[in-house]
Amino acid sequence: MSIRFLPFLLFFTFALSSCDVDQTQEGELPEVDVDVDTEPGQAPAYDVDWVDVEVNTTTRMVEVPNVTVEMVEEPVEVPVLDVEWPDEYGDAEETTFMVEADVDQEASLEIEEIYTTGNRMIVLARLDKDGQKLNDGQMMRVSDQVVVNAPDMDVRYYIVGDRPAGITNSRYRYISDRSEIADMMANGQSIYSRD
Structure with a gap:
């Protein structure tokens, strides 16, 4: 480069660096009209490994009661009540x-009162378990019954005594003493008493 252009280049550099630039108009991109054929997109698919659950069986030693109930027919005195019901109770x-x-x-189970x-019948029984223990795993069934000519109504069974273990003993409500149902029986009338 020659030395003669040096003063010119210095003047041009000084002129550009000392200028003040102000924007006088906003810029904008040109509008473009594009007609494009597209196919619908697809969201990504993921294969997620989650917990696999398999149900199998296994054999384990568990203590279960060995219930032996031998049903035999024997003549038994069963109380039979012939009650005169008011007409509004129906047949x-x-x-x-x-x-x-x-x-x-060894135990005894007796219906004490009805x-x-x-609109409801309340059957109150007592379970006394004061006998000799049976051999391990053995069970015996004790029962009592009373026959009543009665209209169709709700019947509630209560047994005073400790509930014995076992699924078959879940049909009745066991109570510690009759005072637990005294309010229910207060407005009732006794139609049977073992005494």
Whole structure:
């Protein structure tokens, strides 16, 4: 480069660096009209490995009661009540009220009282387990029943005593003493008492 252009280049550099630039108009991109054929897109698919659950069986040693119930027919004195019901209760028919329990010792189960509250029958029994223990795994069934000519109504069974273990003993409600249901029986009338 020659030395003669040097003063010119210095002047041009000084002129550009000392200028003040102000924008006087906004810029904008040109509008473009594009006609494009497209195919619908597709979201990505993922293969997620989650918990696999398999159900199998295995054999384990578990203690279960070995219940041996031998049913034999024997003549038994069963109380039969012939109750005169008011007409509004409808027709009465012979109904057997029965309680039973499977126990692992000698025991007795007796229906002590039957009450009616007008729309419900309450059967109150007592389970006394004070006998000799049976051999391991053995159970015996004790029961009692009373036959009543009764109209169709709700029947509740209560047994005073400790509930013996076992699924068959879940049909009745076990209570510690009769005071637990005293309110329910207060407005009732006794139609049977063992005394």
